[in-house]
Amino acid sequence: MSTTDDRLEILIGRLLDGELSPTEQHDLECELERDGEARELLNHLRTLHDCSTEVLADDVRDHGSDPDVIFERAWQQSKRSFWRRVVQADGHLRFAAGLAAGFLLGVGLHFVLARDTRPATRIVVESPVAQASPGRTGERERIIPAVQRGRTMQVTRTVDWYGFTDGTGNKWLIEGIHEGVARPVAYQGEL
Amino acid sequence: MKGDLTQNELALIEAAREGGREAIQTLLRRHWPWLKGLVYGILGSTRDLDDVMQEVCLRVITRIRTLREPSSFRAWVATVARREALNYRHRRPMPSAWSDGSATLSPPDRHVYDPAEDVEKKELYARMAEAIRGLPEKYREVLVLAHSGELTYAQMAEVLNVPITTMQIRLVRARRMIRDRIAGTSEQRIYER
Numbered sequence: 001m002s003t004t005d006d007r008l009e010i011l012i013g014r015l016l017d018g019e020l021s022p023t024e025q026h027d028l029e030c031e032l033e034r035d036g037e038a039r040e041l042l043n044h045l046r047t048l049h050d051c052s053t054e055v056l057a058d059d060v061r062d063h064g065s066d067p068d069v070i071f072e073r074a075w076q077q078s079k080r081s082f083w084r085r086v087v088q089a090d091g092h093l094r095f096a097a098g099l100a101a102g103f104l105l106g107v108g109l110h111f112v113l114a115r116d117t118r119p120a121t122r123i124v125v126e127s128p129v130a131q132a133s134p135g136r137t138g139e140r141e142r143i144i145p146a147v148q149r150g151r152t153m154q155v156t157r158t159v160d161w162y163g164f165t166d167g168t169g170n171k172w173l174i175e176g177i178h179e180g181v182a183r184p185v186a187y188q189g190e191l
Numbered sequence: 192m193k194g195d196l197t198q199n200e201l202a203l204i205e206a207a208r209e210g211g212r213e214a215i216q217t218l219l220r221r222h223w224p225w226l227k228g229l230v231y232g233i234l235g236s237t238r239d240l241d242d243v244m245q246e247v248c249l250r251v252i253t254r255i256r257t258l259r260e261p262s263s264f265r266a267w268v269a270t271v272a273r274r275e276a277l278n279y280r281h282r283r284p285m286p287s288a289w290s291d292g293s294a295t296l297s298p299p300d301r302h303v304y305d306p307a308e309d310v311e312k313k314e315l316y317a318r319m320a321e322a323i324r325g326l327p328e329k330y331r332e333v334l335v336l337a338h339s340g341e342l343t344y345a346q347m348a349e350v351l352n353v354p355i356t357t358m359q360i361r362l363v364r365a366r367r368m369i370r371d372r373i374a375g376t377s378e379q380r381i382y383e384r
Contacts, residue, residue, distance in 0.1 A: 044370070060237065070248055075216075
């Protein structure tokens with residue numbers, strides 16, 4: 001088919017569909033007057049057009065339920081609960097919902113188990129002052145009570161401590177904090 | 192055309208976006224013929240037309256709030272209908288006879304059972320129905336929309352989301368394919384005789 005044929009068929013199509021402008025109508029009339037094949041094509045296309053319209057009317061427009069009935073069914077369907085829709089959803093949606101639920105469960109379990117495996121912090125309250133014993137010199141003690149200061153306050157710290165006896169026979173308890181700074185925290189002559 | 196909706200229709204769309212049942216129902220009823228044609232054009236048969244139209248209604252009811260521009264309602268609802276029809280066809284493929292157009296189809300009922308009808312005309316209707324169903328989807332879509340008598344060319348182009356020239360060329364090709372198929376059948380019949 002040539003470009004001229006295409007244009008002629010477009011014009012005839014526009015005529016049959018009621019879309020022809022006055023200028024196009026004039027062009028088409030000229031073409032039809034001049035060309036007998038164009039007239040034949042118009043007649044042929046008109047027959048097919050009418051036939052198509054009837055066939056489609058029968059096949060589409062006259063088939064199916066009333067729009068209001070279908071709408072009513074859809075409206076009732078839209079009112080169903082969310083969960084019912086999830087249960088009745090197609091495979092992809094069910095899969096996505098399952099995946100999301102599994103993810104949430106996994107995240108929850110992660111935090112619950114992480115809390116259970118964290119070492120428990122013991123708060124020692126029996127004595128406000130640490131005491132050294134000969135067998136524990138240099139031993140790492142994780143938790144000791146804080147030294148009593150002006151105000152009574154229970155504070156737990158993670159420190160290393162050890163005791164030693166100086167040249168004059170005094171016993172010292174030394175607290176070594178993690179930064180490597182050592183400072184005496186308590187001294188009692190009777191230790 | 193986007194701006195060709197009446198004030199009344201724009202007000203209806205606004206009410207529908209607010210969730211008004213009557214407004215949604217009225218809108219769908221007004222656009223029903225061409226929507227049905229569009230879905231038919233994709234499915235290629237009337238077998239599951241009601242089911243898909245119900246899905247379209249459901250989607251419009253639940254999603255109308257997401258429509259940003261009321262003036263683009265027609266394009267929006269066409270997208271919804273096309274997507275639902277394609278999803279449905281994907282889930283439940285049509286029998287191959289529909290897609291390749293090789294099914295032996297009977298002409299429309301009212302022509303089959305009308306004794307006054309001419310035999311040749313009945314045959315023509317049967318061949319026409321077969322030819323339309325055998326068209327590739329994009330040509331069947333445009334042909335069905337054109338014959339729905341509901342939309343102008345500009346509106347059809349909007350619904351199909353293609354330029355108006357593309358839409359016209361598809362329509363010409365669709366008609367040419369039908370003509371060739373029917374002419375081919377006729378020639379074959381003559382040859383067989």
